[in-house]
Amino acid sequence: MGFHDLAKQQKTVSRILTNALRRDQLAHAYLFEGPKGTGKRQAASLLAQAYFCQTKNDDTIEPCQECVNCRRILSGNHPDLVWVKPDGKSIKKEQVSNLLKEFSYRGVESIRKFFVIEEADKMTAQAANSLLKFIEEPSPQTIAVLITEQAHKLLDTIVSRCQTLTFIPLPEAQIAEQLVQQNISEPLAKLSAAVTNDIDEAVDYCHDEWFAKARQLVIQLMEGTMGQSHSPLLMIYDQFFPHFDEVHKLDIGLDFILYWLRDILAIHLENEKDIVFIDQIDILKNQALKSSMQQITGKMSAVLAAKKRLSANVNLQSVMEQLVLRLQGGSHHAV
Ligand SMILES: [Zn+2]
Known part of the structure; x- marks a missing residue:
């Protein structure tokens, strides 16, 4: 250097x-x-x-x-x-x-x-x-x-x-860029850069299988909550809970859900360079078409409320069940 x-x-x-x-x-x-x-x-x-x-x-x-x-x-x-x-x-x-x-x-x-x-x-x-x-x-x-x-x-x-x-933390975009230069795929680079502004920690996430699988599960869940293909409630019991089996893990999962919703907002705002789930852009665009900005911000509030309940030691499963219902609802507004 x-x-x-x-x-x-x-x-x-x-x-x-x-x-x-x-x-x-x-x-x-x-x-x-x-x-x-x-x-x-x-x-x-x-x-x-x-x-x-x-x-x-x-x-x-x-x-x-x-x-x-x-x-x-x-x-x-x-x-x-x-x-x-x-x-x-x-x-x-x-x-x-x-x-x-x-x-x-x-x-x-x-x-x-x-x-x-x-x-x-x-x-x-x-x-x-x-x-x-x-x-x-x-x-x-x-x-x-x-x-x-x-x-x-x-x-x-x-x-x-x-x-x-x-020494100031690196901006998200710059961390993602550095990770891509280290041959990390762009979708993983962008997600880990969203999670942390510590470059070393970001590199660790990118090589962590748990992290990559968590990403896949959140994509699957978010597809499910806004589509008709499969039941998201079944999915959280079959796959989500076994993977996010501790409070801090579920907390990361909730952050991923927030980034997903933030991506939909970014599409509404024509700010596509900020998109984290960059390889899912077609699905995100489709979901942006089906939901208003107000609906998306309402869902983001529901995720934040779930994070708060999680930190107050409320039962993990009940937190997620309620959240999934809120994410599925099209017309709910802010909490
Ligand atoms: Zn010298």
Whole structure:
């Protein structure tokens, strides 16, 4: 990965870092914060490569990925780059103080040092205080990157001394696009991108048989509720419940139903590029013809109500039975 790749996902972050590198004005401490799956670790590794690279391109600031330093970082064994992760549930004082002690000696390779603290919010108070002392009086050529999904849990004194860079979740369309580039079929890519904005989790879903079958079952159910071919109530007992046999699974199933209905709305609104069930477009179009936007939004409200009842531990089967009746009804309006 280079800065041009980072820029596709995190434009602001990439611009700030490349500008600082170009001017040779990196901050001593960065805080990379933002939700899971937004590329914070990859960005920290990239910054380290750019910091140590012996032959980086002066204009683009891209590390070469071929010199000895780049290769060592890519393979995870550069002596002057240290990653700290929680030891058990927390990052302990010794982990931070050992690191700083090690770094206070002149480097084996150069005087440049770089350390990354993952899940920095898990530092104990003592660990955070050791780190604070370092951040207050940094050694000139040492760069620290703190990574967290929960910046609010860090000490204010630490946050205020770091340059904070916020990583934003990828838009749905961009996640789907990246998945397709990884040879995942477009229908699966679009559905998993709708479910999560964590790219790694999305990839996992795409390789999960349960997920693919869940998709098929929802398609079958939605065909049934709006057609005459087979009884959706029978179908939920024969196939739906055995597959969606836990609350969290059924909750995902209900989300799929919502996406299906959202797709019908997208057709009404002539917004076809947003369609998730892209391989079912003929059926969706047919259903859009048979139902008004008001009917569809009414059905969406019924799904949301079902999700709420599910979270209140109401019997799974009664929730689904009622919902299926609501989905079959053509003329019901909002709850
Ligand atoms: Zn290099």
